[in-house]
Amino acid sequence: MTLVDLRNQAERRTSTEMLSHLESFDLALRFSAGIWYFSPPNSRFHEKYKPDLDIEQRMEIAASLVDYGLHGIEAHYPNEINEDNLDLWKEFTQGTGIRLITIIPLLFWDAQFEWGSLSNPIKKHRDVALERTKSALRLNRELGTDFAVVWPGIDGYENPMGIDFLAMRDRFADGLVEAMDEVPGVRIAFEPKPYEPRGRILYGTTPEGILLGHQVESRLTAEDNQHLLNEGHKLLCMNPEAGHVLMGFEDLPYALSWPLSDGRLAHTHWNSQPLGNYDQDLNVGTIAPEQLEAALLTLKMHSYTGYFGIDINPERMPVDTALKISMDAMRAANDRINSLDYESILFNHDHPDQTRGWLEAYLVRARAIHPEQLPTFPRHHS
Secondary structure, eight states: OOOOOOGGGGOOOOHHHHHHHHHHOOOOOOEEEEGGGGSOOOOSSSOOSSOOOOHHHHHHHHHTTTTTTEEEEEEEETTTSOTTSHHHHHHHHHHHOOEEEEEEEOOSSSGGGTTOSTTOSSHHHHHHHHHHHHHHHHHHHHHTOSBEEEOOTTOEESOOTTOOHHHHHHHHHHHHHHHHHHSTTOOEEEOOOSSSSSSEETTOSHHHHHHHHHHHHHHOOOHHHHHHHHTTOOSEEEOOBHHHHHHTTOOHHHHHHHHHHTTOBOOEEEOBOOSSSSOOOBOTTSSOHHHHHHHHHHHHHTTOOSOEEEOOOOTTSOHHHHHHHHHHHHHHHHHHHHTSOHHHHHHHHHOGGGOTTHHHHHHHHHHOSSGGGSOOOOOOOO
């Protein structure tokens, strides 16, 4: 398993250097998708609107999207990918050219994880979660993926009275340490979420994910892991999801800047989400497209080269239609940020006292279908 080099994400640049970088670096929009939402999920509130699809049927849909830009696929272990269907997955990736970019340990669904997975205070259940994590890491290494996403959806609490928060967090972090040291050299991409299905999920916000990264890496002892850390690589990295970030009332571009500035943004998940609210997983661009644009510009400023994972729940339309809409929304947003006047924007960053209101007026015109019909606004860059 070759570790993707993320170290240049953390590079600090002067305004002159940043201008040169923005004018020369383009985001490569390589899209991935999670195989789980190709078949309708269970719902608390209504029957499924579409028929269930087996893995082979989902793979057929994914294969049909290659020419539209689908380059990667993501799957959970052991329900979607496991030791018994590896040949099927190998045939799919070789036949389509779609890479399997991550194998995700399923740590939230089973009844035995009622009180958590890696943080579970009941040792026999925690051990099951630990062994599943180790097995998933082994498969990631065997199949040459880029990372293993970890989402602690069931690790948390509702009633804060009498909870030993430190013990919960330590059990979770120590479980990751044990798994990573037993299967060294495999990067984890941690995905925070503030709540749902638990009332409060451990390490639920972006800064907490950064903190978890430092905690885990400080405890790793395997020689291969130590070697990579000494070279400046990060091993407990992040996979922020736009919807989860906004559920926590975080600002998406600001949140992304945290793992980027630490050289640990391994992957990104994209959808649309109202600020707060339940996890809706709407198509990209449906709500708050300005957050999408600002987030892409932040990624560009930090030389992000990873995949753009579309993580949606298309209940009321075909999954291939929803994926095409989401990919096109990201392409359109990327085209808009590539047409921006970087020199003037950077001047505005450095001289806010001289450019009051300029950025807002400029963005109105940049987003207008017919900007020539609006009054001319001065350009600030000197």
